[in-house]
Amino acid sequence: MRRVHLVVRGKVQGVGYRYSMQRRAADLGVVGWVRNRRDGSVEAEIEGTDQQVEAILAWAEQGPPMAHVDAVTVTEVDPTGESGGFDTRSTH
Template identity: 45%
Template sequence: MDETTATRLVVSGRVQGVGYRVWFAREASRRGLKGWVRNRQDGSVEALVAAPAAALEELVLAARRGPPAAAVTDIQFDEGTLRDGEVPDGFEVRPTAWRR
């Protein structure tokens, strides 16, 4: 069985103002994945996805296309180990992350 890991994705390009977060959450939920997605102040979209490698790969392929109005230019990855309570029980859209 494929081990579940937490992967942080940062998606760059035209991904804000085009419904990307809602689309991403729907795609992740459809695949039975857990995590969250939010806009970042720099114009990118950040997601934390708890998924086995094969399911994550499938989601990333979809994320590179995005919804019709999106234009993804890059996706950065940071894989780690899940800790209890780190991800929600399902997939959710979170408020924008404002970094100081």
């Protein structure tokens, strides 16, 4: 299993980015969470197989149609063995 922490910058709030990521994560079967940050970016942690994580990272670079992604910062973190789906969290 692999887990990554993402920070996505650009026009990513108010365009359905979190909702779309949650749907994509469910489609891919990954677990984790996504939330808006007060600085206008979106933050997420995703855990799954290498193939699943790579697929959502590829999606994150584009986002939903109304988004404009300037940068995605990816940090590898230790897998937690989390189960239970993919959540949207409160703004941090």
